Amino acid sequence: MKEKTKAKLEDNGFLKEVDSQLGGNMPSETTNTLKKKLGEEGYQKIAKINNPRLEEFLVKYINLCTPEKIFVCTDSTKDLKYIRESAIRNGEEIKLASEGHTIHFDAYGDQGRDKEHTNILVTKGMDLGESISTRDRDQGYTEVHEILKDMMKGRELYVRFFCLGPTNSEFSTPCVQLTDSCYVAHSEDLLYRQGYEEFIRQGSSARFFKFVHSQGEVDDRNVSKNLDKRRIYIDVTDDTVYSTNTQYGGNTIGLKKLAMRLAIRRASEEGWLTEHMLVMGIHGPNNRVTYFTGAYPSMCGKTSTAMLDGETIVGDDIAYLRKKDGKVRAVNVEKGMFGIVQGVNENDDPIQWKALKSPGEIIISNVMYDDAGDFYWTGMETPIPEKGYNHSGEWFKGKKDAKDKEIPCSHPNARFTLDLNILPNLDPTLDDPKGVVVSGVVYGGRDSDTCVPVEEAFDWAHGIITKGAALESETTAATLGKEGVREFNPMSNLDFLSIPIGRYVQDNLDFGQELDNPPPVFSANYFIRGKDGKFLNEKNDKKVWFKWMERRVNGEVETIETPTGRIPKHEDLVPLFKNVLQHDYTREEYIEQFTIRIPEHIAKIERITKVYKTQVPDTPKILFDILEAQKQRLLQAREKHGDYITPDKL
Ligand code: SPV
Ligand code: MN
Secondary structure (H helix, E strand, O other): HHHHHHHHHHHHHHHHHHHHOOOOOOOOOHHHHHOOOOOOOHHHHHHHHOOHHHHHHHHHHHHHHOOOOEEEOOHHHHHHHHHHHHHHOOOOEEEEEOOEEEEEEEOOOOOOOOOOEEEEEEEOOOOOOOOOOOHHHHHHHHHHHHOOOOOOOOEEEEEEOOOOEEOOOOOEEEEEEEOOOOOHHHHHHOOEEOOOHHHHHHOOOOOOEEEEOOOOOOOOOOOOOOOOHHHHEEOOOEEEEEEEOOOOOOHOOOHHHHHHHHHHHHHHHHEEEEEEEEEEEEEEEHHHHEEEEEEOOOOOOOHHHHHHOEEEEEEEOOOOEEEOOEEEEEEOOOOOOEOOOOEEEEEEEEHHHHHHHOOOOOOEEEEEEEOOOOOEEOOOEEEEEEEEEOOOEEEOOOOOOOOOOOOOOOOOOOOEEEEEOOOOOOOOOOOOOOOEEEEEEEEEOOOOOOOEEEEEEOOHHOOOHHHHOOOEEEEEOEEEEEEOOEEOOHHHHHHHOOOOOOHHHHHHHHOOOOOOOOEEEEEEOOOOOOOOEEEEHHHHHHHHHHHHHHHOOOOOOOOEEEEEEEEEOOOHHHHHHHHHHHHOHHHHHHHHHEEHHHHHHHHHHHHHHHHHHHHHOOOOOHHHHHOOOOOOHHHHHHHHOOOOEEEHHH
């Protein structure tokens, strides 16, 4: 790969030399094509970047997709305005009553990530294991290039430059996005740092990621028509991702989950980590701010955690982690939020609520709006009109789809897209090129019957294995398919892995090496239920868990040791519940929430061991050792105290 690139660069240098020997600046074929297709202004924008590989890429896809028009977007406000206005002009977004708010719809059935048609393209000998969805590169490449042929005919192509991570930083990864969707181009403005200048800064040696997206034919509602030809192919051999016949952000916004697959691989090669993690500052006593990262599967409370009232957000979805001077440093790969709307209400999510209810640049997708231009969603806890327009077209209460399924007012995976800079709780470190020092790492899943609400691991390896690599979660509407099925989801990152799981687990273990003090690792579970099936916690109890973890990593509270880790003491939680939530936290609540459930834990260890034994051939041996040791501790504790052990017994 590197050799190839070098050869290309040399070729180009050679051509330039020949040009000059011929007595002038005879333009190459690439230059000629670009000039012809982009016009002088567009061409000059590209020429300024001066990157032959970028130019070749552009020419290749312009020639293949044959757009009618091409707009090269720099970081200028004029160019960004053009994108925003085009989204309205061509109907991909509709203005709502509130200033700056627009609504976008995806086709019915295109409201989540399409796992089935999202594949990593692999060459011979590249075995990612059976849990990662792959396709033969030659076949996938050929298929998607056939789909892309003339796909932008009659349409405008937007060429966009962004940077993953802060600019001017070790973390910076330049990206180029080609898309014929203004909604995608506009969403990326809100979600990512502008990267045109970063491309110029990094010069012709830059390693950059490339994305080609076409929404394909659209119907009269401007939604993708040919969902059967929806394909998302990640070519890890060439740092390129193709996405066709879809609009849902998780399938189309190249820099989000598509880039994440490329970055996971790159991180693995270079010894750092790309994680499905929030980054946030927890505010302790005396203005102390302690930073945590947290990995949660989609729709399991990651954004609502990052947005906790009283704390500050660095990021809510994807983080890059690097080791620096014996410490872990993290950045938010993004600078915006693609958050879930469902369930956002004034009481539980005051900051999101206010953002959604105030003027400001926000794209809302797949909710319901009415003739007055107001919009509504399930779980907003204020009255919802009986009719309006939503992702199914004209909507009325009780409307059913072709499969006789009732269509809710908003889709459960309806999203809002905003720039974090409009939020009052934005942490000042967002764009710090060095990132923040991470003092704690949290893994959380949707687990109704096993893990306590919060628990610290014994050490880095124990945390990575029992809390990260053993993570399970019940499926949600973030992906197409059945909801509520318990699935193995290591580090909440399974959907995005582009390297074998065993190697990924080993990378995480290795990451803890050479650190002065690896950050403590915790598990969080917001979804534990009691015997009657009811949730044992309120939505906002997580505020207390984070305040407790902040105290803990600063050495201010003690713990009770259980077979699975270290849990808080009741006496430390009482004042936190009182101060943060004005709640008198009783001993009974504590006992029920923090009872160690031995049979469920043993069953979990057996499930996880089986998955690794049968599906992950390159599992590090230490994973089995750590799980087995945990099982033995559980069995011993059971001998002594029975199946369900209340914390007062320990
Ligand atoms: C997720 O599903 O984890 C998201 C939204 O953050 S998506 O862009 O679909 O990945
Ligand atoms: Mn996510």
